[in-house]
Amino acid sequence: MEKKQLNHGINSYFHKKDKESADIVEAACEKCIPKIKEILGLPMPEKCSVYLATSYINFIFFIIPFPLVFIMAFILPLYYFRGRRVWQWAAGLCYSSEKKIIIGVKPLWLLEKSDKSLGEKIYVKIPELQNYLEHIICHEMAHAFCSFLKLPSWINEGMAMMTAEQYYGVATVKKETLQSLDPSAKESYFKKYPDLSGVKKKYFYRYVLGYWFVKYLLEKHPEFLREMLEKKEKQKTIKEKIASELDISLDDFYRELHQKLFKHFQTQADG
Numbered sequence: 001m002e003k004k005q006l007n008h009g010i011n012s013y014f015h016k017k018d019k020e021s022a023d024i025v026e027a028a029c030e031k032c033i034p035k036i037k038e039i040l041g042l043p044m045p046e047k048c049s050v051y052l053a054t055s056y057i058n059f060i061f062f063i064i065p066f067p068l069v070f071i072m073a074f075i076l077p078l079y080y081f082r083g084r085r086v087w088q089w090a091a092g093l094c095y096s097s098e099k100k101i102i103i104g105v106k107p108l109w110l111l112e113k114s115d116k117s118l119g120e121k122i123y124v125k126i127p128e129l130q131n132y133l134e135h136i137i138c139h140e141m142a143h144a145f146c147s148f149l150k151l152p153s154w155i156n157e158g159m160a161m162m163t164a165e166q167y168y169g170v171a172t173v174k175k176e177t178l179q180s181l182d183p184s185a186k187e188s189y190f191k192k193y194p195d196l197s198g199v200k201k202k203y204f205y206r207y208v209l210g211y212w213f214v215k216y217l218l219e220k221h222p223e224f225l226r227e228m229l230e231k232k233e234k235q236k237t238i239k240e241k242i243a244s245e246l247d248i249s250l251d252d253f254y255r256e257l258h259q260k261l262f263k264h265f266q267t268q269a270d271g
């Protein structure tokens with residue numbers, strides 16, 4: 001395993017054969033970190049590492065300290081099987097604890113053969129693999145910046161997606177994903193995607209709702225968005241504050257939120 005100290009206090013870990021990917025990671029960190037700081041208005045997180053993981057089990061062994069692996073041997077299969085499913089189609093992962101943040105990304109050769117069935121339904125295609133890896137670094141780095149907030153998973157994803165979008169200055173998510181939030185839709189949005197498993201549908205929804213929500217806050221409630229990034233709050237409190245700010249009920253929170261987002265962006269598209 002190779003280790004290289006990058007700027008901004010980041011350690012980069014990679015296998016020798018992945019030097020080309022490691023160089024892309026280094027250049028991407030160099031470019032995107034100052035912009036992410038600016039976009040989110042947050043400081044660079046401490047003890048942040050990037051690991052070019054060649055498999056999910058490698059990533060697990062990398063994040064769990066050596067003696068702990070033995071203690072965790074009993075519960076590891078549980079983590080492993082659940083996480084491995086996500087790893088197959090996720091381009092990167094961000095692990096954070098009180099002590100450290102570890103971003104796991106796939107090297108170019110692994111990205112090339114990854115399952116893209118979920119990503120291609122959400123994101124605007126990035127044809128060049130190098131640019132794709134750069135986008136992943138930007139997305140995961142935004143997660144690293146926000147990790148101390150422990151936001152609900154859908155908002156956390158939306159935050160990373162919108163940060164990357166602001167960094168690139170172009171739409172990164174397909175406009176048609178908005179249709180999945182249409183409250184009056186007669187049939188399931190997923191009917192046209194029979195290849196998506198239940199888990200992938202769950203993640204699709206998490207990404208898409210998060211993205212349109214943060215985009216909405218950015219346009220309509222930027223002050224509220226800024227406040228949300230200021231300090232860690234209980235997830236229940238966050239939900240209550242959103243309901244109050246957006247004037248939606250807590251009892252029917254998600255349906256009313258869908259309605260609001262769909263109406264706003266649909267009108268924009270029509271206008």
Ligand SMILES: [Zn+2]
Pocket residue numbers: 139143156157160
């Ligand atoms: Zn993410």
